[in-house]
Amino acid sequence: MTKVALLRCSEYQEELLRAQIEQALELIDYRLPDLSGKTVLLKPNILAAAPPESAVCTHPLVVKVLIRLFQENGAKVWVGDSPAIETLTRAAKHAGVLEVVDATGAELVDFSEVVEVDVPAGRIVKKLPLAKPVVEADYVVSVAKLKTHGLTRYTGAVKNLFGCIPGKRKAQFHLRMSEIHDFAGLLVDIHSAVAPNLVVVDGIVGMEGAGPRNGRPRRAESLIVSTDGHSADLVAGRLIGLSPAQIPTLRSAIRSGILNPEEVLVVGETPESFGLVGRFELPPDTRGLSVYLPGFILRRLTNLLTAKPVPVPERCIGCGICAQSCPPQVISIVNQKVNFDYTDCIRCYCCQELCPHGAISIKTSWLSRLFESR
Numbered sequence: 001m002t003k004v005a006l007l008r009c010s011e012y013q014e015e016l017l018r019a020q021i022e023q024a025l026e027l028i029d030y031r032l033p034d035l036s037g038k039t040v041l042l043k044p045n046i047l048a049a050a051p052p053e054s055a056v057c058t059h060p061l062v063v064k065v066l067i068r069l070f071q072e073n074g075a076k077v078w079v080g081d082s083p084a085i086e087t088l089t090r091a092a093k094h095a096g097v098l099e100v101v102d103a104t105g106a107e108l109v110d111f112s113e114v115v116e117v118d119v120p121a122g123r124i125v126k127k128l129p130l131a132k133p134v135v136e137a138d139y140v141v142s143v144a145k146l147k148t149h150g151l152t153r154y155t156g157a158v159k160n161l162f163g164c165i166p167g168k169r170k171a172q173f174h175l176r177m178s179e180i181h182d183f184a185g186l187l188v189d190i191h192s193a194v195a196p197n198l199v200v201v202d203g204i205v206g207m208e209g210a211g212p213r214n215g216r217p218r219r220a221e222s223l224i225v226s227t228d229g230h231s232a233d234l235v236a237g238r239l240i241g242l243s244p245a246q247i248p249t250l251r252s253a254i255r256s257g258i259l260n261p262e263e264v265l266v267v268g269e270t271p272e273s274f275g276l277v278g279r280f281e282l283p284p285d286t287r288g289l290s291v292y293l294p295g296f297i298l299r300r301l302t303n304l305l306t307a308k309p310v311p312v313p314e315r316c317i318g319c320g321i322c323a324q325s326c327p328p329q330v331i332s333i334v335n336q337k338v339n340f341d342y343t344d345c346i347r348c349y350c351c352q353e354l355c356p357h358g359a360i361s362i363k364t365s366w367l368s369r370l371f372e373s374r
């Protein structure tokens, strides 16, 4: 059995967070190892330069409490991520993470240097370019944010580790793995390669709707702690009303035999007791019918079967961030407005994810809506 602690936590308050994390570790029967002289890498979600109240990034106080916890256990603590567009320093500064790193004497580590690692058990890849600190750290913690996501429907402990792939290589993977099954398999392989020792999901204020960047902050008053990312995500899914079949990484992990939902034991609160199921706004199922069809048919019918990114012209300021983030470069800025060429659009939704102005929404096709399963 893999234990997952699910605790109620209603505010970002340092002493409360510390007490809840310690209680969670006790509940899952996990004692921190002696980390004297070792390096611990905390990998929060620092997607973009967005303030804590926007719920885009892991809350800085969660990061601070974990830094202190590991420092007290003798470790040197690194905090790192690879934001989508901005530099880590800029994104961490706006997210409030830089301040807690400086205040605690931890170190912000850049993810630009790469180490190629073998992934012998990988189902999709046998090698991965991981950020050097991820490989060099003795102990890794995925410190995720509970959010909805246009492509993967939910982002938490496992999807958070996509940030361990430095910079533009993320876009290359989107191009190579344009089918959601493949992309989910890649995320599962990344999780296996990084093999985090501990995962903490900040769901105190999560994000619903058009996540992971332009959704609404939503109080979920929850903190999830486990030694396994898939198990933590399974519980987060139950919390907000997504079954394993609706979360591509869970589907992939179950199919690969990495996760058996029957062997996950929730300790602490029950997911149902939070009352979020049916009341937490989920993103549309962007793949619609595509999950039932083979790839060669799918490629011909992409425009009919999968949801597409569409402009919200009144919000677009023509900044071009979406065009920079589009892996196949099918976005142009015409007369200061975003313009899509759907012919080669791979439906990765990076544009929707990264537009800082909420000027791209996702439109589900009428055919997909007929089959949408929520």
Ligand code: SF4
Pocket (backbone or CB within 6 Å): 315, 316, 317, 318, 319, 320, 321, 322, 323, 333, 337, 338, 354, 355, 356, 357, 358, 359, 360
């Ligand atoms: S859609 Fe968003 S990211 Fe793209 S140009 Fe408009 S405002 Fe900028």
Ligand code: SF4
Pocket (backbone or CB within 6 Å): 309, 325, 326, 327, 328, 329, 330, 331, 340, 344, 345, 346, 347, 348, 349, 350, 351, 352
């Ligand atoms: S237009 Fe948007 S969804 Fe399409 S490939 Fe580019 S970033 Fe991905």
